[in-house]
Amino acid sequence: MIDSILQAPDLKLAADSNQVLNYKRDRFNYITQLFGPQLPAIQNGFFNIHMTKGIIVQPHWHTNVTEMIVVISGEVITSVFNPFTQRLMSYRLKPGQVSIFPKGWFHWIITESDHAYVLAIFDQPTPDIVFGSDFLRCIPKEVIGRAYCVNEQEYANAVAPIKESLILGPPPGCCQREEGGVITQV
Template identity: 80%
Template sequence: MTDAILQSPDLSLAADSNRVLNYKRDPQNYITQLFGPQFPAIKNGFFNVHVSKGIIVQPHWHTNVTEMVIVISGEVVTSVFNPFTQKLMTYCLKPGQVSLFPKGWFHWIICESDHAHILTVFDQPTPDIVYGSDFLRSIPKEVMQRAYCINEEDYAKAVAPIRESVILGPPPGCFQNTMGVQQAIYTGPYA
């Protein structure tokens, strides 16, 4: 078996995974990446995810990859929906612990500590990502009413704040603490 990349005279077997910023919510919550375009010799790919308490890697799924989450520092909760058992599988992870999201399974990650760092490693050099935010805002209110008997106007109002892909949430300014209860309040465009 011949691998043209490994035979290249320009071969490099090292790269800096901090050079390419994939997404930045704020200085404490951001994602960098290392995939095939940045490092041709890599046969997988990964995100460096830096998050703080209360931040969620939004619900999503991958059409072409299985994802492994490795906690480097901090604590996170991973959840994945098993389409075969119709049950949610949730794991509380600390440094050195791992969870897996099979290809096509809906999942998310919630940060439970400040300054958490996780790696999400994929079994292919570049993942396809379908964000729940895009899916929700794209479903016509009439379809939700017909499929689930959800009031059309209630659904339209509920998804109105989702104007673009949400990657790390909640959006800044979304929560307001009222009498000890967290309430979602949309206060402007997503950052």
Template identity: 80%
Template sequence: MTDSVLQSPNLKLAADSNQVLNYKRDPQNYITQLFGEQLPAIKNGFFNAHLSKGIIVQPHWHTNVTEMVYVISGEVITSVFNPFEQRLMTYHLKPGQVSIFPKGWFHWIVAETDHAHILTIFDHPTPDIVYGSDFLASIPKEVMQRAYCINEQEYARAVAPIRESVILGPPVECAPNQLNTRYPNHMGYYSQHHHQY
């Protein structure tokens, strides 16, 4: 089996993963990338994510790839929903440790320390991503009421602040005291249910 990319006279086998900015929340929280578009010879691809304590890579899933999270520095908590056992699997990772998000499984990552640096490595050079914010904002309130008996107006109010894809959250305009009011024990769950390595 021949690979035409490897036989190209313009073959490149090195690239700078800091050159392409994928998303920037602020100077301490941003994602760069390296995929097939930047390096045709690559058979996988990755996001290079820099995070501050409390920042979340929002809930999402991939339709076409399995993802591996590798911690370079700092600490993160990864969570993935296991659809076969109907349970959340949560891991507290330190440098050199990894966790896996199988293709199609809903997952997210929370930085436990400042200066967390992770690679999210995919088994395909271009991942499809479905963001939870887009999914939630697009579901009609009538559907949520019919499916889950959720009050239509309350649901509409709850998702009204989602005006765009929130890749690294919370949104900049969300004040810390507002976050703590909405989710008083948002990290308490993790301290009781995560696996330490």
């Protein structure tokens, strides 16, 4: 079968993956993307993820794609929950190393170096994403209390700061980290 996109007279086989900003936490922590709308001939899609130490790509899962992480620079820890074995699988990755997040598996990435650049490649041109932050903030406290015997008010207080989808976290000013005896806000 011949792809009609490849036969188009205005066929474009190159694009700038830095042009479309997907998410920006601050000037050092942001995500750009390249998907079908920017390059119709692409059969997959990807995010350029730039992060600094301690930043996390929030826990999430994809309903329709498998994701491959390629570390370009820096060092990260990728973690994925295996629903079949009920085990957490974590990998410390350096430049050139790769990990996979199978479709539907809960996963996240934590930056371990001052600056990291990660390429997240999907096996479809557009990923569906379910963010853990949305899942946590939208479950009624009464459901959590009944399902897990968790104190409803404590749960409500714990998730109260989550006001929107979080992609790169923690939110600015949210938590403190101690390094070398000095406490700083992230």
